[in-house]
Amino acid sequence: MKKFLCILFLGVLSTLFCSQSGAQSRIYKINFALTDQYNYMLRDSIFFSFRNTDSSTTSNNPYTSVTRYDNYSSVYDSGTVATNYSDSMITIRYKACGQWFTLDTFFRTFQNQWAHGWYLSMHLMAPCVNPCTAAFNFYIQQNALKVQAYPEYSSGPFTYHWYYGDGVDASIKYGEHTYAAPGNYTLSLVIHDTLNQCKDSVAHVITISPQCNPSFYAISGKYGHSNIYANNNAYPGFQHTWVIGDSVYSNGGGTFSYRFGAGGFKPIKHIVEYPGHCKDSVTVNVSTQSCQTEIQSHSILFRTLTIQPENNVDTFKYEFGDGTFDTAVGPVSHTYNWSNTFQVKISDLHQYCYKKYLSVSISQNCSGNFGSQVDSLYKMKFFTTHATPFVVRRIIDTNNDTLYGDTVSYYFSSRGQYIVQNQFLDSLGTVVCTNSDYILMNSCGKFDYQQYWNNMIHGEVRFGSSNSSYDSLIVYLIEYDSVAGTLTGVDSTILYSNPNDSGYFAFYQLCDSTKIYLVKAALLPGSGMYGNYLPTYYNQSASWSGASRLGTYGNFALNMLAGTNLGGPGFIGGYISQGANKKFKPLEGIQVNLFDDNDTPIAFDLSDVNGYYEFPSLPYGTYRVTVEIMGKPSDSYMITLSATNEKAEAQDFEVNSTYVSTINTAVHVPELAGRIYPNPAKDQLIIEWSEQAEASITLRFYSVHGQLLAEYDLDPKTETTSTLNIAVLPRGMYMLQIESGTGQSIHRIQLD
Structure with a gap:
């Protein structure tokens, strides 16, 4: 018969999740709340401690402590609780109202998806209440004539009433009041405990006095x-x-x-x-500053003069030198009826500003027309019928380059849009009229609008249907050599979620049309979405081998692959190490991808300084684990997690010069050792040999950095159990290699 168990113990109310007797369960979080007998949070500090009281583990499990100093719920989260307090008797000790309380209880926890894992939630009621006292603190903003007041005890069956001393009162917990005038006021608080029927009041005289600060x-x-x-x-x-x-x-x-x-x-x-x-x-x-009449620019087109003042606020008077004038705010234009040199007087009508004089020459006939042609990459030629200056500048710059002659060549140094202006000068060297043309050049020195968008790869990184929710990411440009079979990172750009980039990226100067590229995007560590999306190649591939190959032009949306881990009790982990002559040397920062049996992305991890990676909290199912290193094919592990096989902890990979192999499947011979224990070990390690074990076997202990620390030659045919003295080895993680004439197996051993 199945049994169901929930617990309500003594004067302490415990709310627990319940499960069927005999089910596998563990706790990884315990939530605590301490209140008084009326369910109000206590102000007193509290100390919790836990101890496993099972007879088999009492000596090995001392109290585990949690200290709280506030009056809110506390959460204890520990792997020790998860390991030692599953389906156990525990002792809970806590302190409240100056007294110690001890409680022994047996518990199980309920495990399913809606419970979000394994929780023990405890609500403890103490036989005391917060004191009925009206003590309060206050803060005065003198120049604002404002006071703010706070009761010391704000949790309990209390009502609060404030009297501000100026005829105004209020029934609120936190007092705040602005006085109509400076002065001395009596600020009072009356507190009433509605359950215990007690009252208390406190008054303070406060001074409201504004301070005159002339600074x-x-x-x-x-x-x-x-x-x-x-x-x-x-x-x-x-x-x-x-x-x-x-x-x-x-x-x-x-x-x-x-x-x-x-x-x-x-x-x-x-x-x-x-x-x-x-x-x-x-x-x-x-x-x-002095008030000066300044102009930003002026231009002459045939007989029309246009003046742009620097100040677009004041009214200016323009006397054009031909007997006419005009007043205006902002730019003004005037057309002359004959050719001559005119003195233009400009006056800011603000009474204190100085006047400005401008000399302009008006010509009868004016032509600034010119032609152009491409000379070579990055270079163009300009020509006209008369020797005049050409002024060249990039649109986003302010600096001009000026070239003189009827035929000139100009080298454009960088990608962008340029304006080329031909200026017609009179005999005095004054600009009479101009003509302009716009030039577009791409990053490879090619001209015109069609070429401008070539030789570049650009696009947008998207998360689902929107790119507005990411905070920081990096986009890589990777060159693919199809002959050598190599991948090389050649450029990268970091993007932040702001109006300047909004997920858009661009790589320029891709001038060799024979080259092939890949594009990859990844969220930066520390990003709020880092664990939700896998590093992704265009077009939606988690592996370089499935990425789209691009030429020297591309414009696309790179849609990030989202992880789909629903959570559960399963675990997959292992180590990444260097192969060849650097056996077991850990590799840090190696990307490991996890897929389900339909190749749907689940999650990714980067190996730590010890080469270790892990995928915790996985639901039961079948998974594929593979390593992602550009240019290196990788073997995969196919792992099935179930109620009888929740953990797969030794899924190790070895990185060689041209490929990545799975250590435990390449030459693993599990028949050699029937059982290895204890693990973790202290002074001795015991190996029980199987009947298939050969007559000559070598055991080697390697550190996680690949250093050989100990070696043993054994003969399983003469002894069915071997006891190794390992007291000389320091504590830590080791890789145990068991090698025979037909193969080898690798085991991870912890020495405590």
């Missing part, structure tokens, strides 16, 4: 403007007065803007007052 700072802008800010401008009730020269400005606010005529240091006096309480002042010399 300020100024930010000097263009055209004589200065913006001035008082350091306490955010608080109401303060009055601000600004004195500049003989002028007094009282605007009641803490910010002020003033426009000076000439640059230099100007004294500004700031007076701040809170009527009836404080008043102070300070005078500071503020650095200002």
